[in-house]
Amino acid sequence: MGRIKPQALLQQSKKKKGPARISVMTIIMSSLIVVLTLFFLYATYRHWSQRSRFQIENKQSVLEGDNSFMDPKKSDLPGYAILETAKGSITVELFKDSSPEVVDQFLDLCQRGHFDGMLFRHVIKHYVIQAGDSDKLGATEDWTLKGKHYSQLDTSLKHEAFMLGTSKAKHDKRGFELFITTAPIPDLNEKLIVFGKVAKGEDVVQEIEEVDTDEHFRPKSNIGIHRVTLKQSI
Structure with a gap:
């Protein structure tokens, strides 16, 4: 190859x-x-x-x-009321959920100007201050008697101070009274329908509590609520 x-x-x-x-x-x-x-x-x-x-x-x-x-009607209602008094402002938080009927009545009266110019008729130290149109003892007589007792004793802590309420006694809208407690009251639920609590102005409540009163716990000088302003929040 x-x-x-x-x-x-x-x-x-x-x-x-x-x-x-x-x-x-x-x-x-x-x-x-x-x-x-x-x-x-x-x-x-x-x-x-x-x-x-x-x-x-x-x-x-x-x-x-x-x-x-949430009830939309309740959420639209004012949650606070500001009481303008001769001693200063008291801001109250309203219990819309726990006392809806009383709050509705209170708001309606505020819008009608029911509380404008209302006087504090009874002031019981270490117990309660009461504003209303009636100058008679009437339903508040029992309050004043108990006030004499509680003003001399240390009260139980079953209920808080600075609660806003109205009497459980039957009354029309015209007779709607305001009570602000100034100390814990053991029998609070027996006497009041609580529908709010002081959020600001405890010092104003205490200043009203210190005014001079007569033997029936009526202030010697007029002191009252000038106007009430409603607020959604503070």
Whole structure:
């Protein structure tokens, strides 16, 4: 056999190598990897988007659930009353939920100006101050008798001081009286319908409590409520 020249061998090797072909299996595997990657990314995106939407809807449902227990009529009512007196302002928080009927009556009377110019008729130290139109002892006689007793004793802590209430005795709107306790009173619930509490102005209540009174606990000098202003909040 004749020898093959080096140049011929080089040309033959080039023809044998040629361009490398990609197998079908490689193409399938690559495509599968791409599809799985895209599916994973889509699934992750969908999971987090649904989770965020669920959290938002859950928060809204909780808020709506809380609001469902709220009476819109009550929420619109003023929550505070400011009594402008000769000694200063007394801000009272109204118990709209626990005493709705009395609060409604009180608000109606405030809007009618019922309390404007009303005098404090009885002031019992370490017990209560009472404002009303009637100058007769009447229903307050029992209060004054008990006042003599409690003014000399340390009262029980069953009830707080600075509570706003009106007498449980039957009366029409014209006879609506205001009582502000100046000390804890053990039998508070027996005498008063409590519908509020002093939020600001305890010092004013105490100053009214210190005025000079006669033997029937009536102030010797006139002191009263100039006007009542209603507020949603303070």
